[in-house]
Amino acid sequence: MGELLTLESRDVGDVEETWHRFVPSAVLQRVDPRTFGFSWTSASLPGFSIVRYQLVASVQASIHPEDQLMACRVASRGAWIGTPRGDLNAGMPWVALDGPTTARWQEKADVRAFIFDRALAEEDARRLTGDDRFALRATTIGPSPVSRDVGSHWERVFQHAAGSLFAPTQPDSAIIEAELRRHALHTTLAAFSPAFRRALERTAQRRAAPRSVRRAIAYMEEHAHEAITIDDVAAAAGISTRGLQYAFRRSLDHTPMEYLRRQRLAGAHAEMEVGTRAPIAEIARRWGFASASRFAKHYREAYGRTPRQTLRGD
Structure with missing residues (x-):
């Protein structure tokens, strides 16, 4: 599923070169090569990548993504994560957006990350919320999860996505890939953005016309065999995802996902x-x-x- 990449190496240069393919701003500042070992797995879909790698070495690295939204967890007993706004809880996932983030650890770490194209993620967030003004910036999404519970949920969603996308024997399914990307983005935004959660709770179109439901049904019947998500259905119906869910409940007493x-x-x-x-x-x-x-x-x-x-x- 997607473009799968696996790599094992003892060459320090391979780490930075591989990271640059996914996060061009990644820089390794200090690496102790004496016990170095590198094991990488990633899968790439349009506008989205999932990465997991193990690095055996004492390392300091930094990233400064501008056109990307990256959610990451560095699992290491000696990890430290720092931003210009202060240190982060290294035992939890974190988000890098609009500013440098530095990670440091001793001996070894298990690093996992979701990487989204920022423009596409913002467009999807607007469809989900029905708020055409919603923007991904430091004032709407923070570097730390809103609670420990949602941070743990992000980790579980990562494991689920990795289990699906890192399995080379599974047959391709564009439908499942689209849903996994949507699930990863929704979980990341809900975990790190109180503004996104508040926007979801507001229903902009509380008086959605049945015509929107009919348009949605026609679109689903025509495109059910394709990799469409509920966000695509809502866009085709001219309504937000939240509004579409409300309209289906009111008109048909079930969700658009159930209909699809x-x-x-x-x-x-x-x-x-x-x-x-x-x-x-x-x-x-x-x-x-x-x-x-x-x-x-x-x-x-x-x-x-x-x-x-x-x-x-x-």
Whole structure:
């Protein structure tokens, strides 16, 4: 899924060269090469990268992203994270935006990061909130998570995304990739931006016309087989994501995500009805279900039989 890169090296130059591909502002300022070891894994999607690397060495490094939003965690017993506004809690994830961030650790560290194209992330944040003025800057997103609980949740979402995107044997699914990127961005913004959380709680379009719902339904029925997200559906319907969710609840008593899932189940059902030799897990993934067991559960609820029974013609 995405563009997968793995690298193992004992060459100090490989660290900075590899980091520059993802964060051009990254600089290694002090590296102790005596026990150096470097293990890197990353996956790149349009406008988004996920990175995890282990570095065995005493290191000081800095980044100063301008066109990017980067959320990171340096897991090391001796880690220190500093910004011009003060030191950060090295036991928690942090965000680098509009200013230099310096990290230092002793002996070894496990580094993990989400890296977003800033302009695209800002555009997505505006669609999510329905606020066309929302901007990603130091006044709307802070370097530290709003609480320890949401910081821990960010870590769990990272592990989930890494488990999906770092698995080279999984078949490609643009639908799942789009949802993973959306989930990573939503979690990052919710964890570090009180302004984003407040904007989500406001519903700009509380009197959404049923016409918006009809436009959304038509768009989902036409594009369910593509890598669309609820944000794309809302944009096609001319409404914010929050407004669309409210309109669906009011008009249909379920969420737009539930409707999109039904459309994708119907697509998978039609594919199996006409006959296919593809494994069920492959069909599920092609229609946006990362878990074959969850696909089977939803399918059985919708059609009263299992996917395997459908394939057998039972």
